[in-house]
Amino acid sequence: MFRRNRRLAVISALAATAVILSACAGSPEPVVETSKGEPDLNATLSVGLVLEPSNLDIRHTSGAAIEQILIDNVYEGLVTRSQDNTIEPRLASDYEVSDDGLTYTFTLNPDLTFHSGTALTSADVAASYEAVRTDATLQGNAEFASVASIAAPDAATVVITLTEPNQNFLFTLTGPAGLVFQTGDTTDLQTAENGTGPFTLENWSKGSTITFARYDDYWGEPAKVAEVVFEYIPDFTAGVNAALDGSLDVLTAVDPNLAPQLEDSGDFVLTTGRTTDKATLAFNNAKAPLDDARVREALRLAIDHEGLIEAVGAGETLYGPIPELDPGYEDLADVAPYDPERAKELLAEAGQKDLELTLTIPSFYGTTVPQVLVSDFAKVGVTLEVDAVEFPTWLEDVYTNKDYELSFVLHVEPRDFGNFANPDYYFSYDNPEVQSLYAEALAETDEEASAELLAKAARLVSEDHAADWLYNGATITAVSPLVAGFPEDSINSRINLAGVTKTAE
Incomplete structure (x- = not known):
């Protein structure tokens, strides 16, 4: 067996992401290093995005617009992926894959909790994945076709057995199929959430903003800002104007033809990510x-x-x-x-x-x-x-x-x-x-x-x-000098905000 120790994205997705033509992911690097001041743990971070999700039910709804903000921030899986698409443990502290590529054994981190306050155990993982395996309406069902069984031999261990080796299986677990949900939870996932991530859903003003709040009881390192406000601005020019008038700390999906306006203002650092x-x-x-x-x-x-x-x-x-x-x-x-x-x-x-x-x-x-x-x-x-x-x-x-x-x-x-x-x-x-x-x-x-x-x-x-x-x-991103740690690559599919900081003006 080989062992990986913890080291700290369907065609309909095209519709949800295609407008992000010139538009962070699970790893803290590469990131935008701008502010050198003392982080304000009570800060609100405002981020401009292009396309708003139609709903928040990531189990049943495909598209980068929903994955972009929810994965790693609100929901987590056993593993995640970094900005350069390498696979890293997340809810799992480590994992082992058998030499024949058929058996995956995951060990959970301690003290995992859902936002409801309920402890997360291997039973929740097994139930979440069994649902994906058996329910064709859930995201990732087709990718679970080679899953033979999912077991929880104890509260901290999950064992997944495949019928045949699948080099892409771990990567599948970094997407919606690998997210873990509370067993028997009745939360309406279209408009609410009950994840395990460093942020909770605070408010959704449809057609305008989605607001996250820091989850102070997060099992890992708490988020560095108290609140994140995603401002949905589908018009590229309007997005630039909002950034220039001080409404935004970060603007993603910057139109290359409009980028000089932001760069010349001196109020933003522009990055080009892969x-x-x-x-x-x-x-x-x-x-x-x-x-x-x-x-x-x-x-x-x-x-x-x-x-x-x-x-x-x-x-x-x-x-x-x-x-x-x-x-x-x-x-x-x-x-x-x-x-x-x-x-x-x-x-x-x-x-x-x-x-x-x-x-x-x-x-x-x-x-x-x-x-x-x-x-x-x-x-x-x-x-x-x-x-x-x-x-x-x-x-x-x-x-x-x-x-x-x-x-x-x-x-x-x-x-x-x-x-x-x-x-x-x-x-x-x-x-x-x-x-x-x-x-x-x-x-x-x-x-x-x-x-x-x-x-x-x-x-x-x-x-x-x-x-x-x-x-x-x-992907071109404009970042205020007050902000540090904002991801640079792959942000049109993942924006992991837990490590982002903002200093007081």
């Missing part, structure tokens, strides 16, 4: 002419990725399906470098002259990306028509019915390479070798060996030109 956001140009691999790899490759070679990123204002190039923060990442720039002349040759070889294609895109993404694609494709003789639709229409036409040629969506979920190993996914990409490699990667108990298999599969996907990855999104 994410697992994959700005994906989807090809319908089963529909002519996109069923021809030469056409798909030509379209990729026609795109000036550096120029597109400059137009967007933030991000890094990404030439494959796995971003830097996920296992299996490899720089695949050699696969599809910018080469419009070669693109023209490939189109000619494929017998495609005066090719006309349609890009179906959710309307909330704006016009920057489509405009760049229209321009780049025109240079190689491809006419691109842009069809901007409402998101429900996109879900119906593109995601469900696969009635499209090209599409653009920001895929934000970490470790979602499995989409390219699923021929029924809306990409309609069917490569048995990729599917086999992905299955091997999941079954591999050694993390490094699993990552190598994923990298091999990802290169095949990129060499097949199954899609194009326009860029790896970045």
